Amino acid sequence: MHSASSLDPSPLVRAVGRALPPHYASQEQLIGAFRELWSKKHFNLERLEDLHRAVNVSGRFLSLPIDEYHPLVSFQQRNDAWIHAAVELGEKVVRQALDKAGLTPRDVDHVFFVTVTGLAVPSIEARLANRLRFREDLRRTPLFGLGCVAGAAGVARAVDYLRAWPRHTALVLSVELCSLTLQREDLSIPNIIASGLFGDGAACVVLQGAEAKAQGPRVVASRAVFYPDTERIMGWDIVDTGFKVVLSAKVPQLVRENVRANVDTFLAEQGLKRTDIRHWVAHTGGPKVLEAFAESLELPREALARSWASLREVGNLSSASVLFVLGETMESQEPRPGDWGIMMAMGPGFCAELVLLRW
């Protein structure tokens, strides 16, 4: 039921830029930095260290040197640091992504900016318009609040737009600086787990409408899935000092209960089966989420190897994570013409987004 890719009306992914901030800290360095803080409330520090080791993350890239987080106490201080770092990293990743696609900022018609880790008005893509000299008729869609799903959902919404504007170029820019949201005073277990898992990073996807004469996997279809009455599974409580994490252990269970049926239904509508999918581009939620993906979709461990590697190397980058895995898949030279792939992520709502790719 699908036409050959040269006639395919689907928009295509030209390139994915990925950028990490400059200050690397190993997991053991971070545990060392947290120990004193934890000891204010907690008796068994070894248990907390084990929680940080159990997330399978070897280190994180931070927006600031580790000593410079201590003076950031108020929401304003954290958010000001976020804006500064988000513009710097955003500029770097957009330039890299456009270079990879052989395009310039003047070629861009629409920027979808996604984040859940800071607030800025004018939003980050507007600030980048001044730095990068996008055209003055640039369309901008800043999206706050989709959380980890926003990388996949951002691509899906940009593709919806490009179906209407087949000659246009759109960027999906994700900048997530999770370290600048950390509530050090919150010594609850969910916050301690989050502080062991999440890292900073930015990704930029360059997408073009079907009339572009270029190479890249096509986005054939997408599917949003909302899980009713799951508001407290994940999210932020907005408090005086910023964003306080809401994190439930029920995420892997939700994956187990839903993802298989979600994926199978979505694929069946496209005349496909799970066994037709050669490339699984999964959000690196955490070890238990990746295990739940593999188990419920009956995937061998190597099917999610890039997600596991990304989690280990840089941690969970919220919405940027799945785009890192997409970029690494595209640049691996592994996909062959005609191969099918699925990009999938989950986030607050609770919800999921599935994106069908064809090389």
Added chain:
Amino acid sequence: MAELERDVVAEVRRILGEELDWKGAVEPSHDLLKDLQLDSLGLTVLAVGLENRFRVKLSEEDAAGVTTVADLARLVSRRVAETPEERR
């Protein structure tokens, strides 16, 4: 049930109510998983809360014989008795 064990049960009640939004009753006979519906995060929150309040360490091996709130109360009481005062 000894006094210390009753203190542990009271603390379990407090942690479930205040930190885990548990609205139901908490009785010594309740099964931690089946009756109180604790998941891995909930069990960790509970263990950390008890360790902080009673200044003891609970290990993975300890968990093997623990099914009910009463089992947990006995375990914590035993750890308290085994741990020298100055280390608590």
